[in-house]
Amino acid sequence: MLNADLIFGGVEGGGTHSWIVLMDGNGEKIAELEGPATNFWLMGMDECLERINKLVQDAKEIAGLSPDTVMEALGLCLSGCEDNDSNRKMEATLMEQYPKLTKHVVVASDTQGSIATACQNGGIVLISGTGSNALLLNPDGKTFRCGGWGHMLGDEGGAYWIAARAVKLLFDEEDNLTDPPFCTAKLRKIVYNHFDLKDRFGMLHHVYISFQKSKFASLTAKISEGASQGDAMCARILYDAGYALGRHIAALSRNVHKDLYASETGLQIVCSGSVWKSWDYMRKGFVAGVQPNCKKDRIIPKFTLLRLAVGAVTSALGATYLGAQKACYDIPRDYSKNVNPFFKYIHPVPLNVSSLPFKTVSKSINANNHENGHICSNGAAIDIANGQINGTENGIHSNGIANGRST
Known part of the structure; x- marks a missing residue:
């Protein structure tokens, strides 16, 4: 009452x-x-x-x-x-x-507040800002974590990680340690302009003398801009970031309570942080990363990615819900006003399989064969698989020349 x-x-x-x-x-x-x-x-x-x-x-x-x-x-x-x-x-x-x-009072992590704001019975929050981490909250109150160990030990798929990979790629290319899959001319220009470099030796000052993690992280937005202009190397780096974030979900898959798959939306994943602005270029990598790779990974039958409603909702709302729960009071809440869904995925169930979640099929899965549809906030999505740009809804081809195709 x-x-x-x-x-x-x-x-x-x-x-x-x-x-x-x-x-x-x-x-x-x-x-x-x-x-x-x-x-x-x-x-x-x-x-x-x-x-x-x-x-x-x-x-x-x-x-x-x-x-x-x-x-x-x-x-x-x-x-x-x-x-x-x-x-x-x-x-x-x-x-x-x-x-x-x-x-009554209850204290919990800020990540748990994000889940409580968006999901009634639990779900996952996947943060990708300067760093990255993921937290699973099951209906029984148990939590499981993946990542969040800082830029020295992890933060895969975060803005610093993306920028650091871009810089390392350029160094490795000049050292003849690797042949990048695509031309790096535009990426090199983006990196050199961002750090005001004349040559790669100037980069050492930013790495070892006046290191600022935020300076590296802010490079990611410019890499995303390069991808939007059709640069295949920038797009590939963001594909890799999507894959790394997808791996966080796969790592938690063995701990997901079956009840979290029961609703029409499936497992709800709350996406927080500035890197999600580059979702169009991470989408294919993310779907590939979610697929089972380690021995104990499980197939996730369906999931929906959500963002908290911009400008209207903070995780303080979820904290309020948790407080009411501690007081055994069922405070009214309308989750549809708190979140905006932007991607839904349904795994194609093999014909000879009758139950999910589980692990089956091979470890190598082409993301193109597993995406049954998606919701994309602006209608544009770069399709990347096996390191190649297969086609885009905005007409960008792998060589950066518009070909007018839509796939």
Whole structure:
């Protein structure tokens, strides 16, 4: 039974800024506010909780609530909150230091907040910004992770990884260590212009003396622009990024609860981060990467890729849902307003197979034979398989010359 007088709050906390949302018991948003960073690894737990308390009080003022209002529940989805023991400690500390703030509190990772915002019973969040990582949340509350180890150990498919691969490709070509599959002239021009280089020796300054990961990561947008202009080498690098991100999903496939396939949309994958803007050029690689490759990988029968609604939704909303869940209150929610689906995949089931999920067929699968249809946000998609551009919906051929074909 709904109670409009109850107040629920949720915080999405990051290393640079945070968002808070307040909702009433009818599921109506009554306040939303941006605030400072709330990563306790950067500032300590006491400072983090003090900032959260101030965020709540400021949001109450916006909502026209009395400062003495005690919330029914508060969900905190914060960067750095990956460890369950530390999260339980933060919950206990908040209730001890601010006993009149809320009746119930739950602390979880920021990635879990993204899933809760988009999916009712669980799913996967796949982040590809400067770095990359993936988190699976099953209906029983169990979580499984893949990636997120930083640029020295991983971050495959992230913006830094893409840029670093591009730079390394150029070095290896000049050292005669490899023959790139396509002409690198345009890629070289993009890289040299971005770092203001006269020759490759100037790159050493950016790598070893004044290294800035963000400087490398920002190169990825220019590589994507090169792909949009028909450059096959840029497109191939983004294909590889798509493949790497697809491998994150394949790695988690062995842990996906069967109930996550039950709906019409199948497994829901929330895609977050700037690299997803290059989806048109990653699509084929992603589909290929999702296919089973390791011994314990499982075929994913169907999945849908989602983005949070731009400009309207933050993960603070999911944090609010988690808080309500902790209070055993079924707060109304409309997930269709929270997300925008942009790609749907259905695996072709072999005729002699009657159940999924499972692993079958060979490890080498041509992505072209496995895509039964897709939703693409702008109607354009570069089709790349086996390192070749087979055709595009915007008329770009592998040699960069428009041929007017649509496949």
